[in-house]
Amino acid sequence: MDFSLSNEQRSWQMLARKFADEEIRPISLQCDAIDTPRETWTWDIIKKGSKLGFRTMAVPKKWGGQETDFVTQALVMTELAKADSAISKAFSQNWKWSHLISAACTEEQKQRFLTPFVADDTFVLGKGITEPGAGSDNRMPPADDPKPGLKLKAERSGDEWILNGEKAFIANAPVGKLFFIDARTDPTVPLKQGITMFLVPSDTPGFRIGKVFNKSGWRFYQNGEMIFENARVPHANVVGEVNGAVKKSGGGGGDTTGGDLFGDLELCANALGICDDACESALRYAKTATQGGEVLFVQQHVQLKINRMFAMTEALRSFVLRVAWEHDRRIHSHNAGLAMNYSCDAVQEVTELYMDIRGAQGGAMDHHADKLARDAFIWGHLAGDSVSRMKVTRRIQ
Amino acid sequence: MDFSLSNEQRSWQMLARKFADEEIRPISLQCDAIDTPRETWTWDIIKKGSKLGFRTMAVPKKWGGQETDFVTQALVMTELAKADSAISKAFSQNWKWSHLISAACTEEQKQRFLTPFVADDTFVLGKGITEPGAGSDNRMPPADDPKPGLKLKAERSGDEWILNGEKAFIANAPVGKLFFIDARTDPTVPLKQGITMFLVPSDTPGFRIGKVFNKSGWRFYQNGEMIFENARVPHANVVGEVNGAVKKSGGGGGDTTGGDLFGDLELCANALGICDDACESALRYAKTATQGGEVLFVQQHVQLKINRMFAMTEALRSFVLRVAWEHDRRIHSHNAGLAMNYSCDAVQEVTELYMDIRGAQGGAMDHHADKLARDAFIWGHLAGDSVSRMKVTRRIQ
Amino acid sequence: MYNLHLSAEQLEIRDTVRDFATREIKPVALKSDRLDVCDRRLPMQLLDQASQMGLRTLALSEDRGGAGADHLTCCIVTEELAAGDADIAAVLATTSWLGHLLIDRLMSDAQRERLLPKFTGDDRFHLAFAGHEADTDTRLGVNYHRPASAAAGVRTTAVKAGNEWVINGAKDYVANAPIAKLFAVLVEIAGQLKPKILLVPADAPGISVRAHDKAWPHGCGGDVAFKDCRVPADNLLGDDAAALLASIDAPGEGIPLFQALNLGIGRAAYDAALDYAHLRVQGGRPLIEHQAIGSKLAEMAIRLEVARATVWQAAWASDHPEAIADRSLPDLPLQTIAQVFTSEMMVKATKDAAEIFGAMGVMRDMPLQKYIHDARVCLHSGNGNSEAKLRLAEIIAGYRRPVQALAAE
């Protein structure tokens, strides 16, 4: 049993903390306040972070990345998220799919895509699964019905596949250069057996981005529609087997790729950053703001709220580190999923309590407290919805 | 970062699990069902456990103990508590005060008390702080008033001290052979400066045990009144300095002895055992009991409850292990207190959910589910009351 | 017109029963030996006293010797009794309510003439409804929002033999079973489409009662078995009886008597905590002057007042279905709403009350643990709140269970 960090882990953590303090936090509320969803993203912070390795740190060294372990990745996500959860996610989303490239792509594909990805500070990755009519059905397809689930169609035509359909709510869609796209290649069989995954560059003919969604939280982190109208993708861009993609992306067999496992860790490590921010901010506020001539901290109800905030946060930190370590050891475990579900409860309760401690000042809520609660609400449909919880429960032996 | 256990830790854990499965669990519900509080305790299980080292495992090797680390102690408490929380506490209560002996007693005192303690399988320790009129006042004395707090009086008379007064709710009082007793030796000053700690053997003249309390939970673990009527204690039994005891026992300066720190860890490690029991029992029940011809587990609301139970439990386990490791490293931290507070919320919610999944069967609640909820309720006044939470909050920097 | 004034009679009976609970019930119910939830005997003498005060015949119409209390009044009385002792409240609520249903609404004149004097003339004449088939599971569960299997029909049968009915079968979860002198039994009669109700005296040949473990249900419950049990032919109630009794399933459904009982438990815990918070000094001040304790008491008060508003609304609504028809109240099962809400809130309230007592709050021979236990009984009674929410969800969804399935439940 050893909770101490290696020198390398510690130095990544410190690097992230410095970058978060000096570069991210100063722009966080500004980016959040931008009204037009298409304008919340700024390349400047991505480029700066990329130069420090925060875009490519999950890429193996042999392909030019930093090949950090999961514990380091968790530490960095938390530090970045403590300054801005959405900006942290904008970086880690690239790790998620570079894990997938490592796990599922051929050497030729890695050569074609990882090399330019590593070389270009503005090369951002994404993955399209969800569609307007198919969200949870992709995660937990009904046992008794092959029809539900994604509908985007891919048909073979010589050396190419022709893609038609739409994706919705796709993270990084408006800014990404390369996407993994799940498409139905056999509509006659249940979802798990009829899906193929494709690598689709953003400049693919017939492929374009539609609206950018106007999210209430995570405003920096963009999320958009994808439209495929006879989009042509070379057969060489098929990831894994034809009709074999769901297994690889973790939808069915689950837990077989780093990419899927990473997704659970990512959400709980990021939530931890928000919790850290809320705890520190609440404590600082309680120890400086006054009420009746004394600092707010002397109020018993404030102390009790702060207690709950820190207790949940430290429980979450312990859990996140354990999950990261289990990933590094490739231990098969339901803990990553449980930690993700738990992080939803924790981040929402902690940010609500922070709001409560701030109270409405001068007729309005503090922008920072309001932002954290809006960011935390994102977890509700990503990490804490009933489908996600039931799916995790079914993994418990 | 390393969550793996050493061979020694793992072998203690396995030994505890075997003892819990084979010896404790078979008698747990029986002991709980005994109506007369004085009769719930059975020496047989204590002797068996003592022979395996579960009574003395916190005593340094040079005094004949096993000198296990805190991680091992946490693991063992959890395993024993998974079979019966009260019996686990009956063992670990001895570790708590053997930590205190190690930390605060002179070599001569250790010789006099640790040697017979180690040698006698029925030698059990306790500590008397709480009095009928002074519970929380001992833990958080008011800053502006010296009067509140314990009242038991000790007056010097030659080589002896004469003790008069009463203690209440003292764990192990009816079965212990040696007690640490906090007494007022200077009633004119605030509590923290006027308390002395004494070692009081159970056969001290003028000292006797009054009623045994009839607790709803933790029924095996006895809890009684202590009555001092001109009880005579040799000066050689003073622990530390006269008027200096509160500091040593952690009431004021806090966190300076192993004994006090251990108390926080003890409660959260024990709670974890109850949670483990509840989780496993709930899952087993859900996968075997049927409703409408299908196992209960197919119900979505059951899956969601099980999810919450396991998520809270695994978060708690991660937190407990972290706290134990911090103790082994002697890291100054508020985490132990936070974990204790958190364990109260977790153990109560998890046991309530277990009850919920069982439902009332045949017009009555399952005895096991009912027992776990009653045991868990004990945490409310030991680990989760507002005084305890505020005290921990004030440690956060 | 919307009006929350209680009548003079309601105020008076509340005072009377509160006084009875304080002076007579509590000294017996809170004696440390009776607090032991594992060994709670029904205080028959207090039940006799309550009967003499008219509480056993509370809902029976006035011209038949009862108090003719409406549903709201019955709930008010049940809360007050339960603040003294939940078992007493449960027994009386069951008998009083069944007394009204059976005698005022279901018996023929001949039946009434025969049974009314027995009922009113004997303080220990309690009633029970044996409706639930032993070992059947009526939960919706996975069948939520889909037709239920019709497996769970009425399996207790009655066969005509000369001038008698011969009953065979078994019922469980029968409230008041161990003390009832008369049972209303739901039976299937071959050749008849719908189930019927037979009145079975406790001394009928062939009936046997097994009392439940006393620790869990409030009052006293048990299983009832019928083995060639014979009752006179004219013990059969009219065609409406089964529907009326079976649709309410158990006394207290439809009208929130057991939610009022639950409220009484919570109030007793709150009152105890409030007293103690005034008395107990800590940090140089009474507990109540500490912010953390004051806030906890305020939360308890909020839960109690809100729950009471909900219970009273449901009680009144069950007497005034026309208020749902005219849209003054929503077309929702208000008693189910009161059940889920009250049972969850009262567990919280009793636990918070106990925590204010510190170590004394965990003692089995002190009232607080009894209150927690009693509140948990309410939380887990029947099929529990998860099931109650599903039943509510079906109604919200506008789903109509097929009649066949309904009959089978």
Added chain:
Amino acid sequence: MYNLHLSAEQLEIRDTVRDFATREIKPVALKSDRLDVCDRRLPMQLLDQASQMGLRTLALSEDRGGAGADHLTCCIVTEELAAGDADIAAVLATTSWLGHLLIDRLMSDAQRERLLPKFTGDDRFHLAFAGHEADTDTRLGVNYHRPASAAAGVRTTAVKAGNEWVINGAKDYVANAPIAKLFAVLVEIAGQLKPKILLVPADAPGISVRAHDKAWPHGCGGDVAFKDCRVPADNLLGDDAAALLASIDAPGEGIPLFQALNLGIGRAAYDAALDYAHLRVQGGRPLIEHQAIGSKLAEMAIRLEVARATVWQAAWASDHPEAIADRSLPDLPLQTIAQVFTSEMMVKATKDAAEIFGAMGVMRDMPLQKYIHDARVCLHSGNGNSEAKLRLAEIIAGYRRPVQALAAE
């Protein structure tokens, strides 16, 4: 006698306003550009329409041109309006309630003659109460259960100069400030023991209004400053005015108008979620047929119905203090109870509703995020629930704040 029937008038006005909210308000309020909480402009045209329907003068007595609605009716109307849009509901509730207080209860005949025609004749004649001194903190906090410091007195002064009053000072948290045409201002007059109320037209010389950030309070609020602001001598209200207005502090305290508003927000979210759960198919079945979703909807329905029972009880009680005197209702601040309970429950309900929408539930241009935001505004309005619980705790404890401290608050 206890009676939950709404009157024919109440049922009718509820239908009328619900219809107005559905047909007129929602199409405007739920347009995606207005959903952006950071840029919500008050829809003045809808406020005009509402005024023409009589909703601005709802509480004003009938013989003065209002609808003479009682408190319960005002709450019913406010809920319905808020189900359409919380801002509209807030503005109208404030003006309607102040209209009744000022015109029906506080003005002299001469004052009324002067101001009533202006009020009734102008659809945009809104009212505001400027009571709270800028930058003062009236929370109990650590002074819970101990005498408060008297620091927080009325610091806005009025001095007689010829036939005029000259006002100096500043008020904050003034609801309706940016649109009010008449302010009731709490002032200190040298030599007088108690504070007084002066009526100040929005166009009086020396008054200035700074509107608040629109994202947070419902309706529109602002700060009001007075710099040698002059009003005619006969704009002074009688001695009772300050006590009546100051004791309620802000319109909507005492009578649970803003809790009814909160309820409307929750109901709108619930209705939206229920519709969506019927429409959206997942796993081959509408969402509502999934146990987990059905249970969530049932929990929301329970919260709504329980909260409404609590709000209506408080509304009726605020019109019927005699029901507290005769012990039909408890002697507790029922509006505070409704506030704490409703605000906590509606945040839960709106969040649960949004989660049913999945990714659509987090979008800023969809109604669900607006509902969550609006519910949070209620949760954190005023001094928050922790403070409300302390005020309740004092009353539970039987603690009486010294008069001096009360006056200072």
